[in-house]
Amino acid sequence: MSRIIMGIESSCDETGVGLVRLSDDGTVELLADEVASSVDQHARFGGVVPEVASRAHLEAMVPTAERAFATAGLKLSDVDAIAVTAGPGLAGALLVGVSAAKAYATALDVPLYGVNHLAGHIAVDTLQHGPLPSLVLALLVSGGHTQLLRVDDIASKITELGSTVDDAAGEAYDKVARVLDLPYPGGPPIDKAAREGNPSAIAFPRGMTGPRDAKFDFSFSGLKTAVARWVEKTERGGAEVPVNDVAASFQEAVADVLTAKAVRAAKDQGIGTLVISGGVAANSRLSSLAAERCAAAGIELRVPRPRLCTDNGAMIAALGAHVVAADRPVAPLDFSANPALPV
Numbered sequence: 001m002s003r004i005i006m007g008i009e010s011s012c013d014e015t016g017v018g019l020v021r022l023s024d025d026g027t028v029e030l031l032a033d034e035v036a037s038s039v040d041q042h043a044r045f046g047g048v049v050p051e052v053a054s055r056a057h058l059e060a061m062v063p064t065a066e067r068a069f070a071t072a073g074l075k076l077s078d079v080d081a082i083a084v085t086a087g088p089g090l091a092g093a094l095l096v097g098v099s100a101a102k103a104y105a106t107a108l109d110v111p112l113y114g115v116n117h118l119a120g121h122i123a124v125d126t127l128q129h130g131p132l133p134s135l136v137l138a139l140l141v142s143g144g145h146t147q148l149l150r151v152d153d154i155a156s157k158i159t160e161l162g163s164t165v166d167d168a169a170g171e172a173y174d175k176v177a178r179v180l181d182l183p184y185p186g187g188p189p190i191d192k193a194a195r196e197g198n199p200s201a202i203a204f205p206r207g208m209t210g211p212r213d214a215k216f217d218f219s220f221s222g223l224k225t226a227v228a229r230w231v232e233k234t235e236r237g238g239a240e241v242p243v244n245d246v247a248a249s250f251q252e253a254v255a256d257v258l259t260a261k262a263v264r265a266a267k268d269q270g271i272g273t274l275v276i277s278g279g280v281a282a283n284s285r286l287s288s289l290a291a292e293r294c295a296a297a298g299i300e301l302r303v304p305r306p307r308l309c310t311d312n313g314a315m316i317a318a319l320g321a322h323v324v325a326a327d328r329p330v331a332p333l334d335f336s337a338n339p340a341l342p343v
């Protein structure tokens with residue numbers, strides 16, 4: 001008897017509803033993945049505005065769910081369990097998803113699971129590449145997070161090995177894009193500009209790579225400031241800013257640090273598989289350098305397709321399926337969102 005799991009995501013600026021089928025043999029199949037984004041409403045502010053995001057979730061939640069059921073050819077009454085992002089994320093935004101999930105769970109009389117957004121970013125890989133090996137290293141890189149996680153069990157045991165001490169990698173992309181007069185979110189336009197630029201044109205700093213720095217932590221605020229200073233100095237000197245070279249050199253610095261630390265962590269922990277996920281995993285240089293360095297180190301690399309890497313409901317449904325399969329306790333109906341939920 002297979003079970004249908006509904007996943008609800010609303011931690012940041014994407015309203016996501018996903019549906020998966022969990023079979024008795026543990027395989028998880030993607031049936032629907034509908035996302036409504038409020039990213040355009042935040043563009044003129046250069047970052048996500050929490051109140052705007054919450055209101056957009058309220059408006060989009062039910063229509064997004066309806067689209068997911070229509071795509072999958074399922075009815076609400078087909079759902080066997082619901083998983084919702086309980087945190088981390090924006091408090092008001094999370095509350096919309098958690099409230100919707102409670103309402104659906106009550107109306108349908110099905111179990112409800114509050115799950116961790118970061119674990120969802122890892123679990124989503126199973127929808128594309130099948131079951132995860134028993135031990136995995138995850139590099140999570142998004143607009144809100146930059147973390148190295150040791151995954152002993154996706155449903156119950158994830159340990160943080162390191163994280164950013166300041167800006168997230170995606171945040172650095174967004175801020176550098178602003179300095180270069182490129183649109184928000186900054187990742188895609190920088191990635192594109194970098195293709196026409198020289199990655200060794202400017203030697204930007206590699207944060208937290210000194211001998212006394214924590215082994216698996218990251219820092220991107222110094223890099224962002226270095227880029228801003230370099231651009232400012234060039235403009236003051238009356239020269240034209242070589243946007244493509246700056247983009248390529250900045251991108252090289254980010255990809256270099258992320259992949260070097262991920263490979264170092266995998267070796268240190270004796271882990272043979274690296275999963276890279278989150279919005280920045282879509283970066284072309286990050287994936288090519290990771291492929292190169294993982295191959296050299298004998299590490300299997302798994303990067304879900306970009307659509308699965310950015311925030312969506314399918315990742316929460318996929319994690320929900322693993323949590324259901326692991327028989328983890330159901331959330332009481334009075335559980336609440338936790339903006340700072342640890343992994």
Ligand code: KG4
Pocket residue numbers: 012141142143144145169170171173174185186187188191278279280281282283284309310311
């Ligand atoms: O995972 P995500 O959609 O949302 C969260 O932050 O949770 O990630 C969004 C981030 C943004 O900062 C965006 O600039 C970055 O991912 N991003 C990229 C690329 N595509 C999106 N960064 C670098 N290269 C890309 N191709």
Ligand code: ZN
Pocket residue numbers: 117121142278310311
């Ligand atoms: Zn995310």
